[in-house]
Amino acid sequence: MKRIAIAAAACALAATFAGPVAAQDKPVELRFGHWVPPSHPMHPAVEAWAESIKKASNGTITIKIYPAQQLGKAFDHYNMARDGIADIAHTNPGYEPGRFPIMGLSELPFIFANSKEGSAALDAWYRKYADREMKDVKYCLTFAHDPATFHTTNKKITVPGDVKGMKIRPANATIARYISLLGGANVQASAPESRDVLEKGIAEGITFPWGSVILFGIDKVTKHHLDSQLYVTEQVFVLNKPRYESLSPAQRKVIDDHCTSEWAQKIATPWADMESSGRDKIKAQPGQDVYPLTPAQLAEWRKAAEPLKKEWETQVKKAGYDPAVIYKELQDELKKRNAAY
Incomplete structure (x- = not known):
């Protein structure tokens, strides 16, 4: 009976302290750095994400958001998280050529049909490799913006050969390589800096999603x-x-x-909606030329992109992976979620 009484007292003591101990986690404030303006749809999505974290942690985790490159340039955000300048950072791996070869698969043309279910597929696929390829940070999630295209100031691009001799601001390292293969010259600039380089004639075109063309004022200089x-x-x-x-x-x-x-899909969704709606808004603007491709023209673009896949395969092999397996895994995830091109 004495042993039973001691055990009961111990259980009562544990029950007394279990709740307060969990509730007494030390309050922390995490700095979240990103590089899009507060008017961008990703910003309120991050606010909702941060609020959900605060609620789930009983208020012990708060996240202070620093938008619009307040903590550092867009190109630096991965290193900012690695080095502790930011506790959490939104980064574009494509800004750093060759550093993340596996993730580079997502940048190849003609892979994604949409970025909602496509983002969930992308994140689910990459989790297997994130701890190895991004081992100096804690990986959280990946999503993608809606499928994007070429926007130019004066010269119209219809077939791959039209890019020859043009100066284009690329979205990422893979698209930069695509432009080089087509005989164009790349002008490096982050998204917030892009209008300036177009306005000054430093670049004649840009690869960008539709809604962001309006958000960053690029529709004022592209036709x-x-x-x-x-x-x-x-x-x-x-x-x-x-x-x-x-x-x-x-x-x-x-x-x-x-x-x-x-x-990943929740955060991608408002951004995807904004980007897809931009196409019709641009079409409705006077003086804007939005033109489709014929099946033959599209086939030219796809054929011109084939060397990119071969180059990606070479990079992945050098990193010690089997590109055929990695490619199939992403395709399977995209097909499962009806997001394959």
């Missing part, structure tokens, strides 16, 4: 728009690894529960 689903650009949320590991187990679980393929 011609190739109406084709050419490519997407991946967007990744990563965390500073020591900062993540300093959280309590309960707090880490809250973060983990918000770093999922489901959340």
Whole structure:
């Protein structure tokens, strides 16, 4: 009876303290750096994500958001998370050629049909490789913007040969290589800097999604728009690894529960809606030339992109992976979610 009484007292003591201990996680504020303006649809999506984290952590995790490159240039956001300048960062891996060869598959033209289900597929596929390819940060999630295309100031691009001799601002390293293969010259500029380089004539065209053309004022300087689903650009949320590991187990679980393929699609959805609506808005503007491709022209573009896949395969082999397996895995995920081109 004495042993039973002691055991009962111990259980009562544990029950007394279990709730308060969990509730007494040390409050933390995490700095989230991204590079799009607050008017961009990703910003309120991040706000909703941060609010959900705050609620799930009983208020112990708050996230302060720094938009519009406040913590550093767009090109630097991955390293900012690695180095602790930001606790969480929105990064575009395509800004750093060759650094993330597996992720580079998502940048190949004619892979994605949409970016809603496509984002969930992209994230689910990449999770298998994230800890190896992005080992110096804590990977959270990946999504993509809606399929994008060429927008030019004066010269109309209809077939791949039209790019020859033109100066184009590319979206990422893969599209930059595509432009080079077609005989064009690349002008490097982040999204917020793109209007300026077009306005000054430093670039004659840009690869960009439709809604962002309006959001960044690029429609004020471009006239011609190739109406084709050419490519997407991946967007990744990563965390500073020591900062993540300093959280309590309960707090880490809250973060983990918000770093999922489901959340990738949630964050992608308002951005996708904004981008897709931009096409009709541009078509309705006086003086804007939005033109479709014929089947024969589309076939030319797809054939011209074939060397990109071969180059990607070579890079992945050098990194020690089987490109055929990786390619099939992404295709299977996209087909499963009805998001394959």
